[in-house]
Amino acid sequence: MKRISIILSIFVILSISGLALASPVYQGSFPQSGILDDFNRADEGPPPSSSWTTLQSGHLVLSNQIYGVSDIESNVSTTISTYGPDSEAYVTLTSLPGNTGWMMLNVRFQMGVVVGYSVYIYRDDDNGDTVTLYGDGELDSSPITLQAGDSFGVSAVGNEISYYHKPVGQAWEMLGSVTDSFYPDAGTLLIGSTYDGDPAMDDFGGGTVEAIPPTPTSVPTPPFLGPQRLDFAESFYLLMGPFTYLVAAAVTILAIFLFAVFVVLPPILRRI
Numbered sequence: 001m002k003r004i005s006i007i008l009s010i011f012v013i014l015s016i017s018g019l020a021l022a023s024p025v026y027q028g029s030f031p032q033s034g035i036l037d038d039f040n041r042a043d044e045g046p047p048p049s050s051s052w053t054t055l056q057s058g059h060l061v062l063s064n065q066i067y068g069v070s071d072i073e074s075n076v077s078t079t080i081s082t083y084g085p086d087s088e089a090y091v092t093l094t095s096l097p098g099n100t101g102w103m104m105l106n107v108r109f110q111m112g113v114v115v116g117y118s119v120y121i122y123r124d125d126d127n128g129d130t131v132t133l134y135g136d137g138e139l140d141s142s143p144i145t146l147q148a149g150d151s152f153g154v155s156a157v158g159n160e161i162s163y164y165h166k167p168v169g170q171a172w173e174m175l176g177s178v179t180d181s182f183y184p185d186a187g188t189l190l191i192g193s194t195y196d197g198d199p200a201m202d203d204f205g206g207g208t209v210e211a212i213p214p215t216p217t218s219v220p221t222p223p224f225l226g227p228q229r230l231d232f233a234e235s236f237y238l239l240m241g242p243f244t245y246l247v248a249a250a251v252t253i254l255a256i257f258l259f260a261v262f263v264v265l266p267p268i269l270r271r272i
Contacts, residue, residue, distance in 0.1 A: 030164050030172050031090050031153060033207035036079070036189075040064045052077050055111070059191070065094055065200040068193045076192040084108055084186035089206035090153030090164070091191060096146055098197025099125045106190035107156050107206070108183045116183050116190070119154040119163040121146065123197070131175055133163045135183060140176040151203075156183070157211050 039048065039061050046058030046069050057070035059077045068075030087107045097103060101123045108116035115136075122130045123146060131152065132141040139161065149168030155161070162177040189206045193199050 030155060030162070030174070031088055031205055032209040033088060033205055035203050035205040036207065037204045038064075039066050039202060039204075045069075047077055051080055053080055055190070059193070062200075065202045066191075066204075067198055067200050068195060071195045071198065073195055074192060075195065076190065078106075078109060078111070078188045078190040080188070082186050082188055083206065083208045084156065085184060086157045086209050086211050087186070087189070087207065088153060088155035088157075088209050089189040089191075089204075090151055090166075091201050091205070092149065092151040092203045093121065093146070093199060094202045095148050095200040096197065097121075097123045097194050097199040099123055101194035101196035101199065103152075103194065103199055103201065104190075104192040105152065105154050106192070107154055108185060108187040109190045110185070110187045114183055114185065114187060116187050117154060117156050117161050117180075118190070119152060121152055131163060131165060133161065133176060133178065135161060135180045139178045139180060142175040144175075153206075155209065157209060159184075 037048065037051065041049075041061060041064070043060070043062050045052075045060030045066075046054045048059050048061050048066050052059075055076040055078055057068060057073055057075040059066040059075055060069055085108060089105045089107050091103075091105060093103060102120055104118050104120045106116045106118040108114065110116070115134075117139075118134045120132045120134065121144075122132065124130065129144050129146045130141055131144050133139045133154070140163070142163075142165075144165060147168050151166035151172075153164040153166075153172070155164070159179050159181045160177055161180050163175050164172050165175050166172045191201070191204060193201065
């Protein structure tokens with residue numbers, strides 16, 4: 001009986017673990033949207049083009065990248081178009097700010113009304129570089145080692161606010177995610193940079209995103225790969241996820257029933 005009790009106990013634990021693993025895990029990917037401005041054009045600005053407006057000093061296109069105009073104050077520009085409320089923004093930092101310098105990205109920005117959600121990249125040779133997520137105050141922060149060519153991003157999907165880093169030559173990684181509802185509305189995308197070190201930026205992307213990425217209705221053929229290709233794990237879940245979830249639930253219920261009949265009840269019945 002003791003051996004049966006041990007076996008059933010392990011069975012219950014494994015069944016519950018399987019139920020947890022069968023739960024939906026597909027959360028989409030970052031970024032979902034394409035590049036809005038690659039700055040590959042003749043030098044101009046500020047603003048960098050008619051798609052941008054200057055909030056403070058601004059940015060100009062120089063050698064197919066953008067730089068802040070002023071060397072004595074912050075440089076801030078925003079898109080003319082509004083996106084969201086589910087939206088994202090990202091950019092590549094092609095040259096680093098100087099020590100104590102910074103650059104930033106914003107989503108859900110409304111001029112004169114709403115600050116929105118922003119990610120700040122801080123350069124600090126003495127205490128270490130950091131990436132910090134802000135809403136109505138600081139929401140999260142991560143230490144990092146900055147390199148020229150790194151990309152950074154921020155997204156706001158519903159109340160889930162996330163920020164990202166793509167080390168040069170590597171894949172995107174999520175640095176952190178928080179739940180916050182202080183800025184729920186659509187807005188513009190904003191970019192800012194310090195006057196310290198005159199950092200350069202390139203390949204600004206972003207836009208409105210899907211809260212739940214849709215299931216593809218067709219399989220794209222080469223050479224077009226499509227923006228919503230799913231890897232094997234995601235495809236398996238979309239096809240088999242609901243079925244495996246039901247099977248895991250049934251096995252868990254059966255395991256609990258057997259555990260009660262063969263382990264819990266016999267000692268109680270012997271006392272009666």
